[in-house]
Amino acid sequence: MRHIAIVGSGPAGYYSAEAALKRWGDQVAIDVFDKLPVPYGLIRSGVAPDHQSIKAVTRRYEQTALSANVRFVGHVAIGQDVSIAELSQLYDAVVLATGAPRDRPLDMPGEHLGNVLGSAAFVGWYNGHPQFAQLDPDLHGTDAVVIGMGNVALDVARILAKTRAEFAGSDIVGHALDALGSSRLQRITIVGRRGPHQIMMTPKELGELAHLARGAPRVDPADLPEIGEDALLEPGLRKSVNHLRAFAAIPEHTRADLEIDVAFDFFASPKRLIGDVAGKVTGIEVERTTVMAGRAVGTGETYVIPAGLVVACIGYQTSPIAGVPFDERAGRFANHEGRVLPGLYCVGWAQHGPSGTIGTNRPDGFGVIERIAEDWETGAVTGRKAGSAGFDALARERGLNVMTFDDWKTIEQAETARARDDAPREKFVDIAAMIAASSA
Ligand code: NAP
Numbered sequence: 293m294r295h296i297a298i299v300g301s302g303p304a305g306y307y308s309a310e311a312a313l314k315r316w317g318d319q320v321a322i323d324v325f326d327k328l329p330v331p332y333g334l335i336r337s338g339v340a341p342d343h344q345s346i347k348a349v350t351r352r353y354e355q356t357a358l359s360a361n362v363r364f365v366g367h368v369a370i371g372q373d374v375s376i377a378e379l380s381q382l383y384d385a386v387v388l389a390t391g392a393p394r395d396r397p398l399d400m401p402g403e404h405l406g407n408v409l410g411s412a413a414f415v416g417w418y419n420g421h422p423q424f425a426q427l428d429p430d431l432h433g434t435d436a437v438v439i440g441m442g443n444v445a446l447d448v449a450r451i452l453a454k455t456r457a458e459f460a461g462s463d464i465v466g467h468a469l470d471a472l473g474s475s476r477l478q479r480i481t482i483v484g485r486r487g488p489h490q491i492m493m494t495p496k497e498l499g500e501l502a503h504l505a506r507g508a509p510r511v512d513p514a515d516l517p518e519i520g521e522d523a524l525l526e527p528g529l530r531k532s533v534n535h536l537r538a539f540a541a542i543p544e545h546t547r548a549d550l551e552i553d554v555a556f557d558f559f560a561s562p563k564r565l566i567g568d569v570a571g572k573v574t575g576i577e578v579e580r581t582t583v584m585a586g587r588a589v590g591t592g593e594t595y596v597i598p599a600g601l602v603v604a605c606i607g608y609q610t611s612p613i614a615g616v617p618f619d620e621r622a623g624r625f626a627n628h629e630g631r632v633l634p635g636l637y638c639v640g641w642a643q644h645g646p647s648g649t650i651g652t653n654r655p656d657g658f659g660v661i662e663r664i665a666e667d668w669e670t671g672a673v674t675g676r677k678a679g680s681a682g683f684d685a686l687a688r689e690r691g692l693n694v695m696t697f698d699d700w701k702t703i704e705q706a707e708t709a710r711a712r713d714d715a716p717r718e719k720f721v722d723i724a725a726m727i728a729a730s731s732a
Contacts, residue, residue: 293319293320293321293679294316294319294320294321294384294385294668295320295321295322295323295382295383295384295385295677295678295679295680296309296312296320296321296322296323296383296384296385296386296387296664297322297323297325297379297382297383297385297386297387297683298322298323298324298325298387298389299325299370299379299386299387299388299389299390299613300324300325300326300333300388300389300390300391300640300642301324301325301326301331301332301333301353301364301366301389302332302333302334302335302389302391302640302653303333303334303335303349303353303640303650303653303654304389304391304639304640304641304642304643304653304656304657305324305326305333305387305389305639305640306324306331306332306352306353306356306357306657307640307653307654307656307657307658308387308389308639308656308657308660308661309322309324309356309357309362309657310352310356310654310657311657311658311660311661311662312661312664313356313359313361313362314658315661315665318360318361320361321361321362321363321679321680322361322362322363323362323363323365323383323679323680323683324357324362324363324364324365325365325366325368325370326364326365326366326367326368327367327368327369327370327372328366328367328422328723328726329366329367329695329699329700329703329723329726329727329730330366330695330700330703330704330726331350331353331357331364331366331697331700332350332353333391334391334650335347335349335350335353335650336350336419336719337415337416337419337420337421338415338419339419339650340415340447340450340451341418341419341451341459341462341463341464341465342450342451342454342458342459342461342462342464343447344461344462344463344716346650347463349650357697358697363680363696363697364695364696364697364700365683365694365695365696366694366695366696366699366700367692367693367694367695367723367727368687368692368694370613371613371614371615371616373690373692374683374686374687374690374692375614375615376613376614376615376616376636377615378686379683380635380636381677381682382677382678382679382682382683382686383635383677383679383683384635384668384676384677384679385635385636385637385664385667385668386635386636386637387637387638387639387660387664388613388616388625388632388636388637388638388639388642389638389639389640389642389657390610390611390613390638390642391608391610391640391641391642391646392607392608392609392610392623392624392641392642392645392646393412393608393610393611394412394608394609394610394611394623395410395411395412395413395604395606395608395609396410396604396606396607396608396609396623398410398439398562398565398604398606400562400563400564400565401564401565402564402565402566402567402573403565403604405565405567405571405572405573406430406567406570406571406572406573407429407430407433407572407573407600407601407602408565408573408602408604409427409429409601409602409603409604410603410604411440411444411445411448411603411604411605411606411608412424412608413427414427414429414448414603415444415447415448417429417467417468418451418464418465418468418472419464419465419719420465420467420468420719420720420721421721422721422722422723422726425465425467425721425722428471429471429601430572430600430601431452431471431472431474431475431476431477431601432474432475432476432600433476433477433599433600433601434476434477434478434479434598434600435477435478435479435480435481435597435598435599435600435601436452436477436479436480436481436599436600436601436602436603437480437481437483437576437597437599437601437602437603438452438480438481438482438483438602438603438605439483439562439576439602439603439604439605439606440482440483440484440492440604440605440606440607441482441484441486441490441491441492441493441556442491442492442493442605442607443492443493443494443497444605445482445493445605446482446493446497446498446500446501447497447605448603448605449480449482449501449554450500450501450504451464451472452472452475452477452480453477453480453501453504453506453507453552453554454472454504454505455473455505455506456469456472456473457505458504458505459472460714460715461714461715461716462715463711463715463716463717463718463719464715465718465719465721466712466718467721477552477601478551478552478553479552479553479555480507480552480553480554480555481555481556481557481597481599482554482555482556482557483557483560483562483576483578483597484556484557484558484559484560485559485560485561485562485581485588486558486559486581486583486586486587486588487515487517487558487559487583488511488515488516488517488533488536488556488558489517489521489522489525489529489533489583490583490586491529491532491533491536493532494528494532495528495531495532495534495535498532498535498536499535501535501539501554502535502538502539504552504554506550506551506552507550507551507552507553507554508539508542508546508547508550508552508553508554509539509542509554509555509556510539510542510547510553510554510555510556511536511537511539511540511555511556512540512556512558513540513541515540515556515558515559516533516536516537516540519537522534536556539556557578557597559580559581559582559583559588560578560579560580560581560597561578561579561581561588561590562576562577562578563577563578563579563594564576564577565577565602566596572600573599573600573601573602574598574599574600575596575597575598575599576596576597576599576602577594577595577596578594578595578596578597579591579592579593579594580592580593580594580595607645607646608623608641608646609623609624609646610623610624610625610641610642616632616633616636617632617633622645623645624638624641624642624643624644624645625638625642625643627643629659629663630643630659630660630663631663631667634667635667637660637663637664638660639653639656639657639659639660640653640656640657643656643660644656693727695726695727695730699730699731700730702729702730702731702732703720703726703729703730704717706720706729706732707719707720707729
């Protein structure tokens with residue numbers, strides 16, 4: 293029997309567990325750790341609450357989690373409760389599937405002003421992640437700026453624009469629903485430093501902006517390249533640009549009854565954030581750019597976009613763990629094809645950074661298990677370890693309050709039981725409440 297510890301119970305973690313089971317069957321025992329008492333990482337805390345069909349992938353992870361040789365070991369923070377060195381002594385392989393939960397810093401004057409938020413914090417807030425549940429963003433201003441032209445920027449703009457009724461069927465947490473319900477936003481500006489041909493937004497997600505109940509997307513036709521140039525784009529991007537062209541053609545009179553304008557501001561590179569005497573953001577200064585050989589080049593012309601709320605959706609970083617080599621520049625673990633140190637691996641966003649869909653994590657998971665298999669076969673990693681039994685002894689010695697998959701299922705039942713009429717669940721947003729629910 294070989295023992296594998298997987299740190300992180302999101303997509304990369306569970307696809308790696310699935311791959312290990314496929315490869316070694318009952319010859320492997322897998323412990324999937326999470327610092328939260330609840331599993332599924334990005335699926336629970338990152339995927340937008342109004343995208344329930346994407347969240348349904350957890351049914352697949354549950355199948356893996358319920359396999360005889362797989363355990364969920366929740367509420368254990370690796371690097372704090374238990375060190376990487378200790379884990380490496382107990383398991384034949386340790387796989388870091390911890391994702392990229394931190395915001396990349398904006399790195400510009402004013403970034404610490406009040407109501408300037410990163411998307412990890414803002415998304416975590418509306419998804420009820422315990423770390424961000426208390427964020428309390430001020431939504432009483434009329435103008436919000438969303439920085440970045442990726443799918444996270446789209447999620448944030450859409451969530452800000454939706455009415456309460458449009459969240460029917462979603463699992464947005466109650467505190468966010470109430471705050472968004474009383475928002476006074478009139479204009480959401482999505483700021484991109486490059487042009488329509490350089491967006492990272494995928495067509496299905498971009499198309500959703502056309503179906504908002506109280507808002508409509510706005511694109512300045514002058515920002516769009518000659519239509520003939522679209523032919524050079526790869527098909528997905530071409531479809532997205534088609535959406536932008538449709539947004540640019542929305543007639544002005546159809547906006548008359550709408551409360552919210554969702555405006556795309558292309559060729560605008562953020563330079564600094566401007567605040568009031570109380571230290572709260574009031575605007576963002578951007579520099580007009582042109583795109584040369586795919587790069588944004590400043591023109592020297594600047595202007596200010598009013599903003600009582602700024603959400604930077606410019607990408608994420610992995611959180612370092614003591615004892616794990618870290619690539620500061622790339623913001624992820626230092627690794628070569630998933631190998632970090634002998635017996636220590638990383639996978640998914642913790643390996644290659646925050647890009648790709650949920651599904652991309654499946655080949656990633658199978659890839660890292662392939663690396664482990666190669667290393668075990670070549671004898672580069674040897675030895676019989678204590679595995680789960682050894683961990684349990686350590687957890688008892690430390691007095692850790694470990695949450696099992698059964699505990700999670702009890703929490704899940706309680707979340708389902710207290711859901712609003714139109715919602716699949718009402719999440720617990722603090723760890724103590726989750727633990728209390730597990731033994732109710
Ligand atoms: P992303 O796709 O990499 O987009 C990041 C955006 O931020 C880009 O437009 C980038 O512009 C911009 N940016 C970066 N640094 C900037 C700076 N300093 N100033 C101004 N703009 C800056 O990242 P993401 O939106 O965080 O998404 C992460 C991954 O999750 C992606 O693979 C995404 O597709 C996926 N995701 C998928 C869904 C879905 O399928 N529904 C939902 C959410 C996320 P440049 O291109 O100019 O650098």
